[in-house]
Amino acid sequence: MCIHLNLMIFTKIIRGFIRAWQQLDVDGLELHCGDAVAWLEGHAFTGREFVYVDPPYVMDSRRGGKLYRHEYDDADHVRLLDVLAGLPCAVMVSGYDSPIYDSSPLATWRTIEFNAMTRGGIAIERLWMNYPEPAALHDLRYLGSNFRERERIKRKKARWQAKLAKLDPLERAAIMECLRELEAAE
Known part of the structure; x- marks a missing residue:
């Protein structure tokens, strides 16, 4: 099972897409719309899942101001990172370098950085992963x-x-x- 959590609040249009996708008969596909942290805390993980989390970036790490109607404050990020660190499965988190992440349990995770194009130009994005680098390419x-x-x-x-x-x-x-x-x- 692969779980992708983009932690911004969905608009009515996106909610409509999710309802349509939920009607599809795709083995292993689960779509949820709601509080991602509450869902993570309540889900019965088997250890075979892969969770990719793309939270709103920490405000201090952005060039611009607010982007979403419902933003994450620093406490929300700390709560999310604590929950992610306790998951018994493979987890990947994307974001920008931030003191909050550097002082979190993710500080010990494997990371890679790459250039990403944003509205404000090129930014250095980081991925945090709690699993080892694969010995062989899967693709x-x-x-x-x-x-x-x-x-x-x-x-x-x-x-x-x-x-x-x-x-x-x-x-x-x-x-x-x-x-x-x-x-x-x-």
């Missing part, structure tokens, strides 16, 4: 350190796939066995 489309390298790998993969498709099935199976042995030896 090989992102193999490579930049666009050019990813494109080179994509072309190489296509060439190998075309060559392998032309092989006799038994010959292809022998090559697959060799690849499995190489992978097992690593």
Whole structure:
């Protein structure tokens, strides 16, 4: 189960979308509209969930002023972070660098920073994660350190796939066995 919590208050239009999405028959999909912290406190977690939280950013970390009708104050952020730190599952939180987050339980979590485009220009966004960096990529489309390298790998993969498709099935199976042995030896 993947849970995404954007902690701003939804408009009537968004609530309509949520009602429509709730009618879909998608295995494992749960949509809730309400107080995210109360929901997190009341949910029976199994440990197999992934929770992504995108709260309103701490006021002192923003370039602009209020953005939402219902903002989070510092106490709301502290409450949220304490609840998130106690969850028995994988959690990712996005935001800007802030003393509130630096002095919270999230201070010991793994972080990455990246440039994000905002209304006010480029800002450095941070992700806090309570789980270790994966040893292997789960999505090989992102193999490579930049666009050019990813494109080179994509072309190489296509060439190998075309060559392998032309092989006799038994010959292809022998090559697959060799690849499995190489992978097992690593």
